[in-house]
Amino acid sequence: MLYNLKKETETALIDCANNLYPAYVRFVSDKTALNSKDALLIVGNGDAANYGGPVVDHLDPDGMDTDELLYHFCAKLGKLSRSDSITAKTDSVAKDVNLSRRDFLAGIKNGFQVFSDFPLTFEDACEAKYGCRKCIDACPVGALEFDRYLRLDNSKCIKCGICAGVCPVGAIHMPKFSEDAFIGLLEGLNAIKAPYRALVLTTDDRSVQRIPWVHVEMVNDIGMIGSRWVSMALASGIDAFVVHCPGGNCAGKDVARAAIESVSSTVIDGVGRAIYSEQREITGVEMVKGSIGQISSFSHYDSWFNYTVSLKAILKPEASANGLQIYDVSVSDSCTLCGACVSKCPHAAFAIVPEVNAKLSFNQSLCTGCGYCVNVCPEGSIKLERAKKVNFKAVNVFADELIRCAGCGKPLYTKKFYDNLVKRLGREDPMLKYCNECKQKIIYERMFRKPEKGDLR
Numbered sequence: 447m448l449y450n451l452k453k454e455t456e457t458a459l460i461d462c463a464n465n466l467y468p469a470y471v472r473f474v475s476d477k478t479a480l481n482s483k484d485a486l487l488i489v490g491n492g493d494a495a496n497y498g499g500p501v502v503d504h505l506d507p508d509g510m511d512t513d514e515l516l517y518h519f520c521a522k523l524g525k526l527s528r529s530d531s532i533t534a535k536t537d538s539v540a541k542d543v544n545l546s547r548r549d550f551l552a553g554i555k556n557g558f559q560v561f562s563d564f565p566l567t568f569e570d571a572c573e574a575k576y577g578c579r580k581c582i583d584a585c586p587v588g589a590l591e592f593d594r595y596l597r598l599d600n601s602k603c604i605k606c607g608i609c610a611g612v613c614p615v616g617a618i619h620m621p622k623f624s625e626d627a628f629i630g631l632l633e634g635l636n637a638i639k640a641p642y643r644a645l646v647l648t649t650d651d652r653s654v655q656r657i658p659w660v661h662v663e664m665v666n667d668i669g670m671i672g673s674r675w676v677s678m679a680l681a682s683g684i685d686a687f688v689v690h691c692p693g694g695n696c697a698g699k700d701v702a703r704a705a706i707e708s709v710s711s712t713v714i715d716g717v718g719r720a721i722y723s724e725q726r727e728i729t730g731v732e733m734v735k736g737s738i739g740q741i742s743s744f745s746h747y748d749s750w751f752n753y754t755v756s757l758k759a760i761l762k763p764e765a766s767a768n769g770l771q772i773y774d775v776s777v778s779d780s781c782t783l784c785g786a787c788v789s790k791c792p793h794a795a796f797a798i799v800p801e802v803n804a805k806l807s808f809n810q811s812l813c814t815g816c817g818y819c820v821n822v823c824p825e826g827s828i829k830l831e832r833a834k835k836v837n838f839k840a841v842n843v844f845a846d847e848l849i850r851c852a853g854c855g856k857p858l859y860t861k862k863f864y865d866n867l868v869k870r871l872g873r874e875d876p877m878l879k880y881c882n883e884c885k886q887k888i889i890y891e892r893m894f895r896k897p898e899k900g901d902l903r
Contacts, residue, residue, distance in 0.1 A: 448473065449490030455512045459489065462520050466637055470527040487522055489515070502526060514658060517638045521661050524634020528626040528746065563621050563666065564603055565610060567596045571749075572617035576792060576818035581609035581618060584701075606697035607670030611705070614771055614814040616749025620670045623663070628675060629744045629752070632682040635661060644731050645679060647671060648690035654728050660686075669698015673705040673770050674753040676720050678744060680713060681756035686731050687720045694724040708769025712836070713760045750793070754811045758838060767833040773815040774833040775808050777844040781827035782863040787819040795819075797840070800857040804848040811838035852876075853884030 448456050463471040489505045503522055507515045574582075574592040582590045589602035590609060596617075610618040616625050635643050644660040651664050665671075671689050679687035689706060691699045706722040721731070744752045757770070783804050788796045795812040796819065799805045810833060819828050827844075846860035858864075858881060868874050877885055 449488060451490055451507065452512070455507075455515060458512050458516050459519050462516055462638070463523060466520060466634075467523045467527045471523060485526070487526060489519060509656065510658075513638075513640075517635070517640050517643075517659065518661055520637045521631055521634040524637065525627045525631040525663070528624075528630025528633075563605060564600050565598060565605070565607070566619050566621055566624075567598065568617045568619070569595050571615050572596050573615055573792065573814060573816040573818075576816040577821050578614075578814070578816040580612045580614065580815075584608050584612045586697075604697060605666060607665075607667045608698045608701050610670035611672035611675075611698060611701045612771070613672075614674070614750055614753070614816075616674070620666065623665050623670070625670075625675070625749060626746050629678065629746065631661075631663065632679060632684065632744070636683050642686075643684040644686040644688065645684055646688040646690055646728060646731070648688075648692065648728075649696050650690075650692045653692045653726055654690065657728075657731060660731055667698045668696050668702040671698075671702040671705060673709050674749060674756075676705045676709040677756035677760060678752055680709065680720060681759040682744075685719075688723060688728065688731060689721070690723050690725075690728055692724065692726050699724075704769055709760075711768075712762055712765035712770070714762050750812075750814050754838065757836065758811075761836055765836045767836045770833075770836065771815065772810060772833040772836060773813050773830055774810060775813070775819065775843055776829045776831065777806060778827045778829070780825045781806070781823075781844050781846075782825060782866055783844065783846055783860040784824060784863060786822045786824060787828060790822045791819055792816065799842075800848055802848070803845045804857065804860045805842045806844040807840045808843045809838070809840040810836070849879065851881040851884055852879040853887070854881060856881045 448459060451459075460473060463473070485502045487503045487505065488501060490507060503526065505515070505518055505522055510518070572578075572595065574596050579592070581596070582592065585608065586606065587602045587604055589599045589604075591597050591599075605620070607620045610616075610620050610625070619625055631645070635645060640659055642659055644657075646654055646660060646662045647665050647668065648654055648662060649665060649667060651662050654662050656662075668689055668691055676687065689702050691702070696702075703722045706720045710720045744755075757772075783798060783806055785798055787806075788798055791813075793812045793814060795809050797807045797809075799807055815830060817830055820830050846862050849858045849861060849864045850856060851858055858879070859867075864878065867878055871878075877888075880888065
């Protein structure tokens with residue numbers, strides 16, 4: 447709904463919406479044309495109470511020229527188009543707090559309604575089924591538990607957002623400001639030319655004085671702003687990212703502040719600046735021009751990919767991994783290279799490379815730290831630990847002599863695995879040194895080949 451704007455300003459806003467968000471936006475000038483499922487973004491000095499549909503956002507153009515208003519308008523549309531305000535869910539979705547991410551994104555197309563603002567979990571993305579307990583351990587009130595899938599006790603939950611902030615795969619979203627909405631907001635901020643771009647997330651927008659080209663968004667609490675959000679903000683191309691907790695009275699401030707500090711201390715000089723502030727008012731934001739091209743597109747289905755891509759773009763070489771939720775593994779000599787970790791890892795962080803020796807490689811950038819490899823290793827050989835340095839290249843973590851088929855030369859298993867088989871059998875069996883295909887040939891020849899003189903039967 448555009449209200450009391452100049453004609454050229456209205457035209458610019460409509461062009462932005464039609465070019466960038468045609469699937470989500472229609473313009474209404476008469477409130478009688480609204481229906482109960484319209485979610486309104488009001489741009490102008492209109493009174494929100496005068497409109498029939500739910501008002502999900504309001505943009506006051508006071509003091510802005512057309513260019514700056516366009517910048518803020520497209521940022522709002524970017525946020526709303528990416529399922530913000532899951533205040534926007536259908537009846538069927540509202541009945542279940544555990545839903546798929548596709549259902550979550552589809553909800554915005556099916557109508558708006560008032561919805562609970564408790565955290566939402568995505569069962570398909572959640573890694574609790576593999577052993578991850580990061581959100582459960584981080585919850586300050588014990589509101590989360592795992593029983594076949596992640597369960598939230600609404601009677602305990604204080605909606606601080608910490609569970610969303612520490613989840614490495616974006617399996618928990620805060621409804622009124624989801625991670626998808628945050629990505630949409632970053633995309634919207636970068637869609638319009640601007641002299642500089644700054645984003646402030648605050649728990650009280652009344653305490654933020656308007657600063658030209660500084661976009662302000664309200665959040666219920668800031669615990670959801672973990673290192674993933676900070677790294678994505680800096681990698682997106684914006685010049686400054688401010689997390690504002692006026693007076694220091696925010697339930698999740700320790701998570702957000704730690705994320706700001708850990709990412710800021712490791713970024714390439716000049717890439718951008720992330721700021722944590724507890725001032726009552728923010729009256730100025732120091733701008734630092736980014737020195738890299740922005741990442742123009744994030745995935746709305748792979749939060750860990752977004753995180754690692756962002757870190758690759760902004761981190762210094764060999765940066766410290768302190769506070770970045772990145773993991774390394776160590777493998778003890780008891781490893782037999784059986785391949786359980788390779789076949790079971792949900793992100794394919796492990797691989798066995800058969801060369802002269804058999805080598806087990808590990809890719810830090812693919813590991814979310816769920817711990818499944820530790821649980822499935824039959825020898826108890828794997829130890830998972832927080833990484834000290836960022837190294838997103840695959841590294842060899844174990845190697846052993848490779849036993850090859852005595853018939854065709856195909857890799858079979860490692861020397862240690864072979865020794866274990868012999869130990870369990872209590873003797874050496876020559877057939878252990880052949881692959882299945884060669885074993886079948888040997889058995890066939892023994893059964894059907896006509897004996898030649900001198901053959902032993």
